[in-house]
Amino acid sequence: MAETLTLPTTTSRAELYDALYPQIEALVATESDLTANLANVAAALKEAFGFFWVGFYMVKEGQLVLGPFQGPIACTRIPFHKGVCGACYTQQKTIIVPDVEQFPGHIACSSASKSEIVVPVFRLNGTVAMVLDVDSDEPDDFSEADRVGLEKIAGLLVRKI
DSSP: OOOOOOOOSOSOHHHHHHHHHHHHHHHHHSOOOHHHHHHHHHHHHHHHHOOSEEEEEEEETTEEEEEEEESSOOOSEEOTTSHHHHHHHHHTSOEEESOGGGSTTOOOSOTTOOEEEEEEEEOTTSOEEEEEEEEESSTTOOOHHHHHHHHHHHHTTGGGO
């Protein structure tokens, strides 16, 4: 059965994250398949916010490998030491980039991407299992509200990994 998101008609991202969180929580609560959960999380975020690209890069084979996503074709593999995703993985913290052109070593999967936020998703043992990567085609599109909201959503996946 397909789920439909119910979102408030508001311009506040914090309110949208607050409304979206319990819906994503319900989506992943009873599903044990990681791929299905990641696909639904990416779709929910893309639908709710209209971001340019939303997806996951999973730690595999000593690098980050593309997982479920919503948006245009993306880079398939990212070394741990490259780009915003690699920086998020190695620093084990959320990174907000207001202007991707100003980020040293940025990997341009699409020239339409102008700003980015990448959030680590941790295993129960505290290691990074994957990163949640969100790109916008607007410069300086991400704020503290996005960091808080996306980190909370990433926390839902810890027990699913």
